[in-house]
Amino acid sequence: MDALNSREQQEFQRVVEQKQMKDFMRLYSNLVERCFSDCVNDFTSSKLTSKEQTCIMRCSEKFLKHSERVGQRFQEQNAALNQSMGR
């Protein structure tokens, strides 16, 4: 990434966006899988019970908050690492 010309930059940006999209999909499917298997356990009705609904709300919020915090830390660590390596 030291000296990219503008065409390479566009290419790089595209790759980055693809990666992010991929990571987003991974996050999303992890969240759905996790919260579904943890919260939804009553299959006698086609609707979610209120208990299941609050559970899913809490589960997804916790999951997202956790990912946000870890993401922030990840970014920080990387920035520090880059700085120490002189980029």
Add this chain to the structure above:
Amino acid sequence: MMGEFKHPPQEKQKMSSTKKAGYSNPAFAAMGIPALRLPGPKWCAFWLVVGAGIAGVVYDKREQRRICKHYSSLVKDQGAAHMDTWLKPRRLTVFVAPPPGDYLETSMKVWRRYVKQVLFEAGLDYEVFTEERQGVIRHEVAERVRQLRRDIAAAEAAEQRALDEKRWLNRMRSWWRREKLSEEELERIRAQKFRDEFTYKQLLGVFYKNAPLREQKVWDADALVEDPVLAGGVICIGRGAYKEYIAGIHEGTLGPLDPPTLTPEAPTELSAAAEDLTQAPEQPEPSAAAEALKQAPEQAEHSPAEPDSAATDAPDEKSNNAPAPPPAPYVSPDEYSSLSLSQELVGDVRHPSSHIPALFHQPLLVIPVPNLSGFLQTPRKIYRFYTRRYYAEECCKAAAAMVLQTIRPFQPDDLNLGISEEEDWPRRWVEQGRERKSEWVQDLKADPRVIAELHVVDPALMADLAATMNLN
């Protein structure tokens, strides 16, 4: 078989006749339970002593656990409170020094058992700085203050430069220059901009199409407090750590930024003093001894001929691998009054980029580590072992006070914080320290200008707080 033959029959009879009847009743007898009777007086005494010993330990441990739980419960709400994802928790700095003549583990036990537990429950972040040798904590503290001063100076210089560039003439000139930029240079600037704008957040799914979250800067909770006194905190575990901390703060705020050029005979004493006095005093560490030897031939009696028992097989290797002794202090305590407080450190001092208040603004807590050494101290050691709950209470309460920030300004008397520990210091160690001009055994000196900035955490103030909390 042989034993039975040795006893004459009449003696056996006598023994059985002295046996007490014991307690029994027909129901017990019907169930086949033999008569209940006390064992002989000697056995009784034995079980009493053993039982009392064990019961004392168990009671003490249980009380310790109860006390720690009580103080953890005082701070629990703070740990469970909501915290935004862009906020980093309050961060404490912990300096741990070993008690004289013992290993670091002794002090670390105090930290792990009593202090850390409370901080953990309160959801606080902490950074532990430990060191076996003397002078390292002082140097670290001083270096942090000096780094802050350097950063402040650099930030001021950068600001000044930015101001200059903003001036109309300069702007005009730079605009003129920009016109003449070649395509190549433009490309280079663009590449630089692109590189600067790239962050790893762009790779993470959480931030996908979530610009506000991505732009959100991460803040320290310490940086957001109005009053710098309420930010962070410093815990010194051990009287020695406290002495070094105070000396380090003075060195950092009053001393020069760069190490002074010392005359050749000056550093010898100091580096000898910085020698590992926390180890057993009669075994000077080979590296420090070698260092002293190199610098001062007259101190040849600390020769590596009597090395540490651990290093007998490879003394040379060890002296190569062992870290160099910490640098001598840039200023001596006698010079404090003649030095001026540095210009950058006036008022509310914060780090220019992170906005965290300076170390000396943060409240200070001292936790003594009473530690007896020597065989003749055994009775006192046993007494302390059985009454450890009082010490546990002291530590847990102090930690809780740190969390709840019961703070008061530093008073000159506070230089004696944790002085009770000094009574336990081995006399021989202290004498040896005096000879080598160790920092630990000297009187703690302070300058009123520096002290005015400090604040201490006072657990006594928390008693009122806890009482009011119980009432509500």
